Amino acid sequence: MERRLSDDDRAFQAQMREIFTSQVPEEIRDKVAHGRELTKDEIVTSHRALNEAGVAVPGWPVEYGGKDWSPLQRHIWTTEMQAASVPPPLQFNANMVGPVIAAFGSTELKDRFLPPTASLDIWWCQGFSEPDAGSDLASLRTTALRDGDEWVVNGQKTWTTLGQHADWIFALVRTNPDVKKQAGISFLLIDMTSPGVTVRPIQLIDGGHEVNEVFFDDVRVPADQLVGEENRGWDYAKFLLGNERVGVAPVGAIKRRLADVKTWAGSVANGSGTLLDDPLLAARVAELECDVMALELTVLRVAGGSHDGKPDPASSILKLRGSELQQEVLELAVDVAGPMSLAWGEVAADTDGALPEWTAHATPTYLNYRKATIYGGSSEVQRQVIAGGILGLKG
Amino acid sequence: MDFTLDNEQKALRDAVRDMLAKRTPVDAIGAADHDPELWQALAEMGLLALPYDEGAGPVEVMLVAEELGRARARSPYVDSLLAGLVLRATGQDDLLEALGEGTALVVPALNEPGRSWTAAATTTHRADGDRGVLTGTVGPVAYAEAATHAVVLADAGCFLVEKPPVQQSCLVLEDTPATLLTDDLAVVASARNHATVALCAEALGAMQAALDLTVDYLKSRKQFGVPLATFQALTHRAADLYVQLELARSTVQFAAMSLADDPDSPSNSQLASRTKVVVGKAGRLIGREAVQMHGGIGMTAEYSVGHLTARLTAIEHTWGDTRQHLGGLARSLGDHRTVEVL
Numbered sequence: 001m002e003r004r005l006s007d008d009d010r011a012f013q014a015q016m017r018e019i020f021t022s023q024v025p026e027e028i029r030d031k032v033a034h035g036r037e038l039t040k041d042e043i044v045t046s047h048r049a050l051n052e053a054g055v056a057v058p059g060w061p062v063e064y065g066g067k068d069w070s071p072l073q074r075h076i077w078t079t080e081m082q083a084a085s086v087p088p089p090l091q092f093n094a095n096m097v098g099p100v101i102a103a104f105g106s107t108e109l110k111d112r113f114l115p116p117t118a119s120l121d122i123w124w125c126q127g128f129s130e131p132d133a134g135s136d137l138a139s140l141r142t143t144a145l146r147d148g149d150e151w152v153v154n155g156q157k158t159w160t161t162l163g164q165h166a167d168w169i170f171a172l173v174r175t176n177p178d179v180k181k182q183a184g185i186s187f188l189l190i191d192m193t194s195p196g197v198t199v200r201p202i203q204l205i206d207g208g209h210e211v212n213e214v215f216f217d218d219v220r221v222p223a224d225q226l227v228g229e230e231n232r233g234w235d236y237a238k239f240l241l242g243n244e245r246v247g248v249a250p251v252g253a254i255k256r257r258l259a260d261v262k263t264w265a266g267s268v269a270n271g272s273g274t275l276l277d278d279p280l281l282a283a284r285v286a287e288l289e290c291d292v293m294a295l296e297l298t299v300l301r302v303a304g305g306s307h308d309g310k311p312d313p314a315s316s317i318l319k320l321r322g323s324e325l326q327q328e329v330l331e332l333a334v335d336v337a338g339p340m341s342l343a344w345g346e347v348a349a350d351t352d353g354a355l356p357e358w359t360a361h362a363t364p365t366y367l368n369y370r371k372a373t374i375y376g377g378s379s380e381v382q383r384q385v386i387a388g389g390i391l392g393l394k395g
Numbered sequence: 396m397d398f399t400l401d402n403e404q405k406a407l408r409d410a411v412r413d414m415l416a417k418r419t420p421v422d423a424i425g426a427a428d429h430d431p432e433l434w435q436a437l438a439e440m441g442l443l444a445l446p447y448d449e450g451a452g453p454v455e456v457m458l459v460a461e462e463l464g465r466a467r468a469r470s471p472y473v474d475s476l477l478a479g480l481v482l483r484a485t486g487q488d489d490l491l492e493a494l495g496e497g498t499a500l501v502v503p504a505l506n507e508p509g510r511s512w513t514a515a516a517t518t519t520h521r522a523d524g525d526r527g528v529l530t531g532t533v534g535p536v537a538y539a540e541a542a543t544h545a546v547v548l549a550d551a552g553c554f555l556v557e558k559p560p561v562q563q564s565c566l567v568l569e570d571t572p573a574t575l576l577t578d579d580l581a582v583v584a585s586a587r588n589h590a591t592v593a594l595c596a597e598a599l600g601a602m603q604a605a606l607d608l609t610v611d612y613l614k615s616r617k618q619f620g621v622p623l624a625t626f627q628a629l630t631h632r633a634a635d636l637y638v639q640l641e642l643a644r645s646t647v648q649f650a651a652m653s654l655a656d657d658p659d660s661p662s663n664s665q666l667a668s669r670t671k672v673v674v675g676k677a678g679r680l681i682g683r684e685a686v687q688m689h690g691g692i693g694m695t696a697e698y699s700v701g702h703l704t705a706r707l708t709a710i711e712h713t714w715g716d717t718r719q720h721l722g723g724l725a726r727s728l729g730d731h732r733t734v735e736v737l
Contacts, residue, residue, distance in 0.1 A: 003653050
């Protein structure tokens with residue numbers, strides 16, 4: 001057991017800090033720090049800056065731009081990035097489709113797709129969930145039927161995050177309806193400009209347009225855009241959802257926001273002092289600092305454990321607690337904003353307005369992040385994984 | 396940063412676990428009586444002297460305390476640690492040696508009836524010749540009846556009292572001879588930080604044992620013709636217990652490594668408080684849920700789970716409970732922007 005970072009890891013930390021603060025434009029980091037929404041161009045600019053600095057896709061094979069970092073270094077990378085308010089590399093590219101193509105795709109697919117995926121010359125979106133396939137993802141019904149050298153795709157995907165910006169979609173499609181539902185799914189890459197693809201926006205409770213429905217109507221897809229083997233898509237999807245042990249709990253972002261909330265609480269008059277002098281509020285902040293510390297230490301402990309690259313059921317702890325704590329901190333921000341939280345929406349978010357800018361973001365951000373305990377395997381799914389996979393509690 | 400144990404540490408943990416597995420726990424109702432046989436066994440393994448050895452330290456102490464908690468082995472291990480650290484810091488080498496050999500049992504007496512952990516001591520010191528005497532009531536003090544000495548907090552500092560008079564687990568001092576160990580309360584605070592982390596490690600073991608029992612029970616107990624593990628209303632709660640336990644484990648291990656790295660760091664008091672808060676919350680949840688999920692059998696004195704809950708409850712109220720530690724942390728929010736662990 002050793003509490004300190006090694007000299008190498010300390011130097012690595014300094015190097016990451018230097019890259020994040022010098023390579024990513026300050027105006028973009030400033031927007032993230034203030035909780036403002038980024039434009040597509042800003043996300044692309046930031047991602048490309050990271051890629052040019054060689055730190056956009058560290059989890060990939062080295063020959064395609066990956067880094068041979070230790071899990072601890074991956075954690076330092078994530079945490080420093082979040083601490084510097086750098087938007088993470090586009091997750092659909094960096095954490096989702098990239099690793100799947102790298103692990104299971106043919107050499108042709110890798111050479112064709114990995115370079116533009118790393119450089120964000122292709123913006124990917126995820127076509128997994130369907131109206132009747134949420135937590136029970138394997139019951140998906142979008143079909144792909146073989147016709148000569150093409151697949152013909154019909155069906156509907158939903159909750160497609162930032163699909164409005166996407167050039168391509170990686171989709172789970174049913175290629176064999178006659179077997180156990182998990183055994184008839186394939187992983188298909190589809191050009192969003194193909195005839196028959198329609199994207200329709202879904203407005204969310206914060207008023208924002210973040211997710212979409214995507215419809216496929218006789219969409220013809222070249223057969224060589226199927227990743228790996230036909231009907232093995234479920235395995236690839238599990239790999240995709242499970243391969244991120246590190247970074248699944250946004251510890252750096254949670255800590256930064258909790259520090260902000262503390263500053264904000266110190267700026268709101270309450271009685272003869274500020275909200276930070278209020279014992280109930282101060283106790284909530286202090287308790288969250290304890291909880292977040294326990295989470296970060298668990299991230300570090302899980303990262304340091306050896307699991308031979310297999311998904312670690314302990315990552316369920318990190319998703320479960322990471323999302324809960326993220327929500328608790330954002331909830332605290334609304335409570336600190338108090339009456340000022342009542343005015344929100346695009347009109348109120350004005351950097352020079354009568355209200356402090358953070359108060360205008362407090363409620364919509366809180367509402368937006370109710371998603372965190374739902375996406376990527378809801379909290380209930382995570383508890384099921386822990387109960388069954390770790391504790392062996394199976395009915 | 397590295398959370399893995401080296402081979403020597405694993406061997407120590409396994410040896411303690413094996414020794415304790417051969418013993419039948421004495422599941423006392425209420426405060427435990429001292430078990431001289433167990434104490435002697437700990438002394439013979441060198442575990443009582445271990446905290447003061449070169450080459451060992453807070454990580455090794457954590458491993459021992461965790462095994463004691465897991466095995467429901469009730470002993471003054473962490474109490475003796477607090478007292479021993481004060482003795483070491485104040486140059487009481489002979490008594491420290493006897494403590495390490497198990498021939499002396501020294502316990503800390505830091506709290507007074509009717510006063511919380513943060514209230515200053517009211518026991519008064521008066522000069523009487525060259526030794527001085529103490530007057531006041533201190534306690535309850537765990538293992539007071541069996542103790543050969545007590546390290547007592549009084550108005551003028553920290554004192555050593557030999558064979559203190561005991562009533563209802565409290566030291567009832569009336570012009571009782573006492574030797575001043577130090578008037579620097581930071582010495583006691585530092586010892587308490589170290590002992591608190593060891594106490595939290597004991598809680599880890601107890602929480603693990605309670606969770607293991609509960610999980611086994613959910614698998615084996617049948618109602619309505621099916622195992623309880625069929626019911627998500629139970630299994631999802633068991634998952635939450637596991638999560639809280641693992642979060643607490645990371646925290647205690649980090650705290651022990653931090654104490655090993657810098658035993659006298661000024662940040663150790665916040666570290667101990669945060670650890671006590673995380674463990675206190677986890678212990679309360681696991682303690683009550685373990686009994687609840689066992690149903691009626693969990694209420695009985697002959698079954699072990701309730702004794703683990705009782706011990707976890709006692710641990711929470713030793714050397715500052717969750718509320719008190721949280722209160723201290725809440726008053727010092729302004730001295731840092733974030734809590735940094737790397």
